Amino acid sequence: MKKILFLALALVIGLCGCGTEVLEEGVVAKVNGRPIYLNQLEAKYDLVHLGWTGGITPSVARLKREYGQILSELIIQELVFQVLEEKRMPVTEEEVDEAEALIRADYPEGVFEELLIEEYIDYGVWRQQLRAFVAQQKFMREILRPRIRVExxxxxxxxxxxxxxxxxxxxxxxxxxxGPDEDMVAEAALLYRAVGDVDKVHEQMDQVSFQDLNMRRDRLPESWNNALLHLPMGDVSSPTPSQGGFEALLLLERIPEQTLDPPQAYPIVEAILMEQKIDQAFIDWLEQEIEDSEILVSAHLRPTEEDLQELAEIEQESFTDDTLVYDYGEGMGRLFVNPEPQNATIKIMNIRPRFVQGIELEEGEYIISVELEGYTRWEESTYVYAGQDTILDVPLDTDGDQPGDGDDAEMGEDQDGAADAAAEAAESEAEEPEGEANYEGESATAPEEAEPGMGRLYVDTTPEECQIRVLNIAPRFHQGIELVPGEYVVDVQHDGYATQVVTVTVDGDGDTRVEVVLEAEGQEGGGEGELPATP
Structure with missing residues (x-):
């Protein structure tokens, strides 16, 4: 789909000189005589680009480029709507209602409405974009898909x-x-073998935890591999010490290596080839539809020679391989905040948009608030520099604790102001080796030394904001977690991506850094031993 998305960006370029008719006031484009209004453009901009900051005006060039991109998407949506109408297959209210119901089902009662209000999203605008999504899915399914065969x-x-x-x-x-002690783990294993139900065991022994794991044999930690190697099916290993208590392994199944034969692989191959062909069919249809349609665009949004050159450069840089380098907007930087505990609420007090990790902000000073029940609220200002990531660690103090002298050193801040703190963070980040990204809110400032005999673990992930767990310990993972030397099983997950499980060896008196790149579901490489869904 990458090429399709890029074609949406390039569409306005193809509209240069399309018609000379002067559009009436409030109309930014016409597609076969059907208008696209300025308020539609502005509404979609607000919906998909919530990066406005209070009192800061983006440049005219930036607005023109981004509005042009969004207008391209609106034109494509209109072309899809029109072809469905021509085929007497318009999107019905019932279809939109059904799609909305599926989305609402993911939220507790009333939370969906609250989210729209908090994000300043107009329900009518949101529903219109949902209609466009349903239309594109219907177009792919009902019009393109029947034309395609996989031989x-x-x-x-x-x-x-x-x-x-x-x-x-x-x-x-x-x-x-x-579990916390050897006898409790052994007793829990025996109880599970008797009842065969983890929930029933947990009802009686709530201090014991179970994790159902299916791992490649060659990626097991050495201690686990040794424990399972000669273990009879259904038996449990002897409890052994682990970080935070004891652990035991109960063998459920050994799955031998195999290569799927053609009949087994065919459904996977068919899905791969079908997706490739549908993508190409949509590109071919869109290019032909643009050529055959009468599309008029406001002169204010038509590209200049500089825009054409910039688009060519973006295409060359972004699609030489499958890795996309982050492209900061003009005058923009990103902000990451890593609170401890990690479930603290983070807010930027002097702008409207809700905070998300990596939020793109205009260069300037921002007031950051971090709070969690049972902890003292933290609020400071920090400076975000254009073209850089500003990354803050915020360890909260429990209510009643008084931070001692130097407790804030981890954030690199002093009493002279947030601009100095951000400058130090940016300088520290600039000194990092090329290719090492600070994800999961990892601080760019130099951390304190680990306890003697302990090692620290950092996990860099692509995409960002993955859920990271260390499966063979009880404590929750955070960047720089201190661990006794040994092997650890790290599980990395993200919605829409195949899970990766890797084994990491942590050495004492040093930092261990591992980079985990997840493959999008349906992309080559799959997850832990899973078949890929696309080439």
């Missing part, structure tokens, strides 16, 4: 050329049982 010869060729993608390494399916 058996194509599937056979893909299978032969990508045989290694259908190899499944040997795996082990087991339960990890963790």
């Amino acid at each position: 058996s010869e194509e599937a056979d060729e893909y299978y032969r050329q990508h045989l290694d993608e259908f190899f499944l390494p040997a795996r082990v399916h087991f339960l990890l049982i963790m």
Whole structure:
């Protein structure tokens, strides 16, 4: 879909010189005589680009570029609406209602409405964009999909050329049982073997936790591999010390390595090829539709020669491979805040948009608030520099605690103001080796030394804001967590991406950094031993 998204960006470029008719006031474009109004453009801009900051005006060039992109998307939406109407297949209110119901089902009662209010999202605008999404899905499903076939010869060729993608390494399916002491873990294992239900065991022994794991045998920690190697099916290993208590492993299944044969692989191959063909069919349809349609665009949004050059440079830089380098907007920087505890609420007090990790902000000073029940509220100002990431660590003090002298040193701040603090953070970040990203709110400032004999673990993830767990310890993961030397099993998850489980060896008296790159669901590489869904 990357090429389709880029085509949306490039669409305005293709509209240069399309018609000379002067558009009436309030109209920014016409698609086969049907107007697209300025208020539609502004509403969609506010919906998808919530990065406005209080009292700061973006440049005219930036606004023109971003409005042009959004106008391109609105034109594509209008073309899809029109072709559905021509085919007597318009999107109905019932279809939009059904899509909305599915979204609302993910929220507790009343929370969806609160979210719209908090984000200043007009319900009518949101629903219109939902209608556009439903229309595009219907267009793909009802018009493009029936035209496309995957021939058996194509599937056979893909299978032969990508045989290694259908190899499944040997795996082990087991339960990890963790508890505060050896006897409790042993008792929990025996109880589980008797009742076969984790929930029933937990009702009687709430201090014991179970994790159902299915891992590649070659990625097991050495201690786990040794414990499981000769363990009979259904038996449990002897409890052994672990970080924060004891652990035992209960073997559920050994899954031998295999390569899927063609009949087993065919549904996967068919889905891969079908997605490729639908993407290409949409591109072909869109290019032809633009050529055949009468599309008029306001002169204020037509691209200049500089815009054409910039678009060419973006295409060359962004699509030389599958890695996209973050492109800061003109005069913009990003802000990351890493609170401890991690479930604290983060707010930027002097702007309207809700904080998200990596929020893009105009260069300037911002007031950051971090709070959590049972902890003293933290509020400071910090400076965000254009073209840089500003990353803050915020350890909260429990209510009643008085921070001692130097307790704020981890954030690199002093009493002279937030601008100095941000400058120090930016300078520290600039000294990092190229290619190392500070995700999950990792501080750019130098942390304090770890306790003697302990090591620290950092996990850099792509995409950002992944859920990271260390499966064989009880404490919750945070960047720089101090661990006794040994092997740890790290689980990295993100919605829309295949989960990765990796084994990491942490050394004493030093930092261990691991980089985990997740593959989008349906992209090559899959997750932990899973078949890829796309090439």
